[in-house]
Amino acid sequence: MAPSIIRVVAACLLDDQNQLLLVRKRNTQLFMMPGGKPEVGEDNLMALTRELKEELDWECDPQTLKPLGQFSAPAANEADMTVVADVFWGRIDQTVFPQAEIEQLERVPLGNIDRLPLAPLQQVLMPALLAAYASEQ
Numbered sequence: 001m002a003p004s005i006i007r008v009v010a011a012c013l014l015d016d017q018n019q020l021l022l023v024r025k026r027n028t029q030l031f032m033m034p035g036g037k038p039e040v041g042e043d044n045l046m047a048l049t050r051e052l053k054e055e056l057d058w059e060c061d062p063q064t065l066k067p068l069g070q071f072s073a074p075a076a077n078e079a080d081m082t083v084v085a086d087v088f089w090g091r092i093d094q095t096v097f098p099q100a101e102i103e104q105l106e107r108v109p110l111g112n113i114d115r116l117p118l119a120p121l122q123q124v125l126m127p128a129l130l131a132a133y134a135s136e137q
């Protein structure tokens with residue numbers, strides 16, 4: 001039987017107004033962090049910077065990304081699968097536009113992300129993101 005875990009690496013990106021950047025992929029409903037599955041031979045930051053380039057056309061400096069932790073939740077788009085995500089957070093300092101399989105990109109205030117339909121993983125990690133953010137103020 002196929003493993004029921006999807007491993008991804010993903011990013012919580014905050015802009016200069018402390019809005020969180022979330023994406024919705026084509027033919028899906030829920031908003032989630034940009035990111036995706038590492039390819040063979042890639043470490044987390046290599047995979048994440050590749051995904052950020054593919055999805056946002058953004059050349060991210062991996063040294064600016066800080067580890068937030070590993071989180072798991074029911075996968076947003078695959079029935080009966082669990083997503084296990086290594087999550088990083090950091091700043092995004094430029095305007096970006098959806099690329100490749102991204103259909104919609106939204107920026108939401110950190111305190112008000114529930115105005116979008118969210119992937120379960122996003123809900124799970126919000127306390128950690130808010131704590132990390134608060135510790136840097």
Ligand SMILES: Nc1nc2c([nH]c(=O)n2[C@@H]2O[C@H](COP(=O)(O)OP(=O)(O)OP(=O)(O)O)[C@@H](O)[C@H]2O)c(=O)[nH]1
Binds near residue numbers: 008035077083119
């Ligand atoms: N990137 C990302 N994936 C997530 C999140 N939350 C979540 O449940 N997932 C699940 O992880 C799955 C795999 O992510 P993905 O489709 O972005 O991976 P990928 O770009 O490498 O996929 P592909 O190579 O098959 O096109 C998503 O379909 C979704 O069900 C999230 O916040 N970010």
